[in-house]
Amino acid sequence: MTACGSSAGSGRRRKKDGGGFKVKLRGKDNAPLSMPEMRDGLYEIARRLQPFQDGYRVKRATLYLTVVDADGNEVLLTPEGEWTIYPYKCAADEFGA
Numbered sequence: 001m002t003a004c005g006s007s008a009g010s011g012r013r014r015k016k017d018g019g020g021f022k023v024k025l026r027g028k029d030n031a032p033l034s035m036p037e038m039r040d041g042l043y044e045i046a047r048r049l050q051p052f053q054d055g056y057r058v059k060r061a062t063l064y065l066t067v068v069d070a071d072g073n074e075v076l077l078t079p080e081g082e083w084t085i086y087p088y089k090c091a092a093d094e095f096g097a
Contacts, residue, residue, distance in 0.1 A: 032068050 025041040027033045033041065069075050 032072070038065075
């Protein structure tokens with residue numbers, strides 16, 4: 001796995017403007033991923049990002065899912081077709097406890 005950005009001497013190169021770091025999750029032989037396989041893939045992404053947590057932040061991340069039913073027909077999980085999720089803050093953090 002390679003990273004983009006950073007200073008000279010670190011072995012990492014600064015990324016050119018535009019685009020982003022692409023991560024692909026695929027099922028074996030391009031078969032659809034089960035929900036547990038999807039979950040495990042997301043955990044694997046988080047695990048691979050861990051070495052970069054001290055020097056980098058993610059400006060934004062967008063995940064596009066093509067969800068299918070048992071017959072292979074595309075479906076929407078919600079009527080809106082999207083979720084926006086913000087970092088979790090517990091009540092103690094919110095109120096300075």
